[in-house]
Amino acid sequence: MGWAERFSIAGKTALVTGASSGIGAEITRVFTDAGAKVIATGQSEERLEALSRDTGCEVIAADIATTQGCAALVDAALSSVGTVDILVNSAGVALVGPALEYSVEDWDRTMAINLRAPFLLAKGLAPKMIAAKAGKIINISSQTGVIALADHAAYASSKGGLNALTKSLMTELAPHNIQVNAICPTVVMTEMGKEIWSPPEKSGPMIAATPLGRFGEPVEVADMALYLASPASDLVNGALMMIEGGYSSV
DSSP: OOHHHHTOOTTOEEEESSTTSHHHHHHHHHHHHTTOEEEEEESOHHHHHHHHHHHOOEEEEOOTTSHHHHHHHHHHHHHHHSSOSEEEEOOOOOOOSOGGGOOHHHHHHHHIIIIIHHHHHHHHHHHHHHHHTOEEEEEEOOGGGTSOOTTOHHHHHHHHHHHHHHHHHHHHHGGGTEEEEEEEESOBOSHHHHHHHOSHHHHHHHHHTSTTOSOBOHHHHHHHHHHHHSGGGTTOOSOEEEESTTGGGO
16 A cells, blocks of 8 residues: 555545534545545534535534434434544534633533534444444544643533543544544634634733744644544554644643
């Protein structure tokens, strides 16, 4: 197998959540460009349809904040493609503010989307992967699941949980030739990232503490996801891929 084939996902099927915008949309673009059949899911039907026109992906509007929404998405995806070879849990919500000011509703919604949904989708799709004796599950986590960051208590807790879920699922699914990994980016300049981190008084200290001296771009996360989705990463399992300019190393 040559290098191009090792890094190819041509002919594979992928489900990408959070594809209405940001990282999920960019992963959809990169995956379809790399030859995969992608089912892109999110809540904005208008944005999903625009993405479909741009990439040729299939779209399913879904609300994965509910258990019923996750179950319906699993059923729809399996009805469409039979087996999902690659699951990318990219959907996420970031409610930023002092921990003592969070409402229970804010906390619960963060956990539902960022942690419970990836578990339910993996649980629903893994049996077909097990039967196929192959599969890739890629969780889009965050450096805040590994290091401390003020005003991110709910988000950080959900991503720390997602990292633990990644490792636990890996131990159970590895014997079936299924790789489960997480990507832990720095701040990424999506619409959400720009909204939260554009003020220089907020971004300045974070960038100053990052050896590379900048934030990330969506395509950089998408490229890492492509690597983890491809045969080139078959030995990578249970990894937390830190792509954050060296922040956690100093």
